[in-house]
Amino acid sequence: MSDNHEQSAIPEGSALHPDALNQATKAAQEAFATAANLDQLAEAKSAHLGDKAPLSLARREIGSLPGKAKASAGKNVNIARTAVSEAFEERKEVLTAQEAARILREETVDVTARLGGKRAGARHPINAKIDAIADYFLSLGFEVADGPEVDLEWFAFDALNIHPDHPARTMMDTFHIADSNGNAGSGLVMRPHTSTVQIHTMLERKNPPIYTVAPGRVYRTDEVDSTHSPVFHQTEGLVVDEGITIANLRGTLSHWARAMFGEDAEVRFRPSYFPFTEPSMEVDLWFTAHKDGPRWIEWGGCGMVNPRVLAACGIDPEKYSGFAFGMGVDRALMLSHDITDLRDIIDGDIRFPLGLRVEE
Structure with a gap:
């Protein structure tokens, strides 16, 4: 078919x-x-x-x-x-x-476009500077130590060779903590320096070597102005070992200065007095990036650890020696970023962490 x-x-x-x-x-x-x-x-x-x-x-x-x-x-x-x-x-x-x-x-997304709306938060420059300092000393083999911000007067003064009748004790402008009845004499203070952390460290580590750095917040009864604040930040360094000399101190601070402020940075020492170091020195920094031209700028204090401080912490001063230094973190930040008024750092303007100058 x-x-x-x-x-x-x-x-x-x-x-x-x-x-x-x-x-x-x-x-x-x-x-x-x-x-x-x-x-x-x-x-x-x-x-x-x-x-x-x-x-x-x-x-x-x-x-x-x-x-x-x-x-x-x-x-x-x-x-x-x-x-x-x-x-x-x-x-x-x-x-x-x-x-x-x-x-x-x-529907292409421009990943380089600036987002609108509210910006996310950022780390405060002080915290970033503290982290940078800690990272630097960690790279040298130091340990980073911390301690209480409210401490006994013994840690803040007596262990540091600043006895009750010592004139330097009145120079600290310390915040004293009242007792439960509101009376003075509780024996507690807001730490006026991070040297208290050095005492805690030596008491915990009675067998040197000790290589430690202690950045942190400190308190003094200063009025707020362009260069002072009742709350600021310090970095204290401590080295205790056999055969430590001023040469080790100078080498450490010189290397740190160049790491923070550039290869042209230099340091010089001037005789000074601190109860907890002997000999004691002020450290000046040759700062080439100053807005008014290169000049010497006061950077901090340092010296060889006083044998009495070592003995108070149970360390044999006949066998061990050491050096200590203390520098202001806020001051380092002001120098690094050409900040002329400390209040720009602490007044809470959200533009400051972005590197924008706050103008009145």
Whole structure:
């Protein structure tokens, strides 16, 4: 039986008729080709490949055909559906590529653009400077020590060779803590220097060597002005070992000065007096980046640890010697960043951590 004979079993107007199948195929291909985006393509697919599409209806009619006409009709329907499916996939590939290109073009994020709204917080420059100092001394093999900010007078004075009747005791301008009844004489003070940490360290480590640095907050009864504050920050260094001399002290401070202030930085020593060191010296820094030109600037105090301080902490001064030094962190920050008023550091203006000068 010829195909024409088999097709003659399919009446005109049937969804299985070759003309109907051709028409359905062309209509689907045109619908897919004219779809402008993936949403329109999805609608066209439902109309031409869905359950109620002409080709789906034609497939349902195959069972009603007689004999071999079923096979021929099924073949024709499959050919039509294959052509329609291929047209759909081709158009989908084109539209998907177009959509991806559109997203890249229209939704690109400029990662270099400055964000609007509120800025996130930042570390305060004082904390950053303390961390930098600690990291430097850690690189030399020192340990970083910490201690209480409210301490016994014995740690703040007596152990440091500053006895109750010592004139230097009145020079500290110390905050004394009252007892529970509000009376003076509790024996507690707000530490006036981080030298108290050195005493705690030596008492805990009675067997040198000791190489430690103690940055931290200290308190004195100063009025706030451009160069003073009742709360400020110091870095105390302590070395106790056999055979320590002033040469070791000078080498340590010279190297630290160059690390903090540049290779042109130099230090010089001037005789001075501190109860807890003997001999004692003031340290000046040759600072080349000063706004008024290179000059010597007072940097801090230092000296060889007084044997009485070593003995008070249970360390044999006949066997061990050491040196100590103390520098202001706030002062170092002011020098490094050309800050002329200490109040810029402490007044809480959020622009200051960003390096912006605060102008009245």
